[in-house]
Amino acid sequence: MDFNLSEEEVLIQATVHELAQEKFKERSQKIDEESLFPEQNIKELAELGLLGSIIEEKYGGAEASTMSYSLILEEISQACASTSVIVSVTTMVGLAIQRSGNEEQKQNYIPKIAEGQTLGAFCLTEPNAGSDPSSMKTTAKLEGENYILNGQKLWITNASHSDIFLVMANEDPKLGRKGISAFVVEKSKIKSGTFTIGPPERKMGLNGSHTSAIFFDNLLIPEENRLGGKGEGLGIALKSLDTGRIGIASQALGIAQAAFDSSVNYAKEREQFGQAIGKFQGVSFKIADMKMKLDTSRLVTRKAAWMNDQGLNHTMESSIAKAYATEAAFDITAQAIRVHGGMGFSKELPLERYHRDIQATLIYEGTNEIQRLVISRNLGL
Structure with a gap:
């Protein structure tokens, strides 16, 4: 293992360090005390292409190394940890679609995240499915060419600021974990059913990173929104x-x-x-x-x-x-x-x-x- 950072990694680290120390740091106290979403921080990161740092260039990302991604989050966290959480979760959603989606899904969703048009939300945890995700109760029932989602998720970072949600739901509860599939829910394109986002939770820390419960009630999404195969969620x-x-x-x-x-x-x-x-x-x-x-x-x-x-x-x-x-x-x-x-x-x-x-x-x-x-x-x- 070479302990030296590459020239690109050093440059990325220096760029983010300057931005975080000169701008994010002075905003961080107000963000924490007033539970303010750090909109300006996210905008400035998006302008530098840092919301898609490890996303491939053809999908709007910078295609940087995982080491660069680690350095980015470390530097942001020194100034404003809330901002780093938002970036981390958004990146994770984009990366999951890049890793498991088909080409149409990649072209449709990833650039919107990488270019900062929207944030991503990762939806796994439920009231009775935290450390044991196989116990999830959220269901996805295939009817014709659409899935119907019902259930709820807890502690969803970015929920009130996202349009793209990566949702895990059980197609066949009898199969337990093997029945869980992954779905992309694009909130702005919902045509039937309800998708409700609860108010931000009152938390001990990371107050600028808004975390909410979300609820699905007969939410209809196209079958083509399933990410990967059945049971791969x-x-x-x-x-x-x-x-x-x-x-x-x-x-x-x-x-x-x-x-x-x-x-x-x-x-x-x-x-x-x-x-x-x-x-x-x-x-x-x-x-x-x-x-x-x-x-x-x-x-x-x-x-x-x-x-x-x-x-x-x-x-x-x-x-x-x-x-x-x-x-x-x-x-x-x-x-x-x-x-x-x-x-x-x-x-x-x-x-x-x-x-x-x-x-x-x-x-x-x-x-x-x-x-x-x-x-x-x-x-x-």
Whole structure:
């Protein structure tokens, strides 16, 4: 594995770093406090072609490496984690269609996502189907040349801002997971039935990333909107999560890096007992531990991204990266608050926001307990 980034990757990283630090960072507090959707951030990313960074050029993307994608999300997350979640989910939907769709589906849907005409929403979780997606109750019944969808989904990122929804539904509940198929629902082209989007959930963090429940009531979609073959839906979803988990690890890296940088600077500037607090081992050892966890997180995340770029199976490595990086970031953001003392607890600094935002990364796209299950099964246990 070559640890050096390519010239293109370095350029992409520098471009996103400048944009995030100069524009996103100053908007992030207001976005969090008022639960504002970061529309301007998304617009600026779309103008740079970063909503389709790993989408093929012929579908409007930049066809960059998975490593570039990881760097993009890391840099965005250092300034505004809510924005990175929106980008991550949108990319995951576009990539799933590119991987599993036919040519007509690819031409119809992917450019709209890659060029920023709309966002994508990934619809898997339900009230009784979280870590166990095979328990989903949403159904898809084929009638003539159309499917009729009924059911509901929970915790759908981008729901109120998307037109393209990747929905997993069960065609044959008797088959369990083998009956699940994937469908593309284009909200603006619904002709029959109802598609209801609930209000954004009130959350602990990531407040600029709006998350809602959605409801299908006899929703009619053309048979041609099925993605892949009958019963292939769960496989499509899980394959998407392999890449998505690299994105979550990258988000955690960005948040942790921001907390770490702030802690190092504060430890050098803040003085007590006649010297900088970083001179005291009680502080310096905390920061040393933060550095070890941060660098290890970056290594496992980049390994997973590199493996994906090489066309290697990376299911286990993505789970390792997601679980380790998010838990490390949880510890790093908690320690950053302690390094900053009372100011860390204050909303005047973003440290408390970092710690709130990181909580969701331990849960979505598969809880870290599920990541451990994936890892152990890949070890033959």
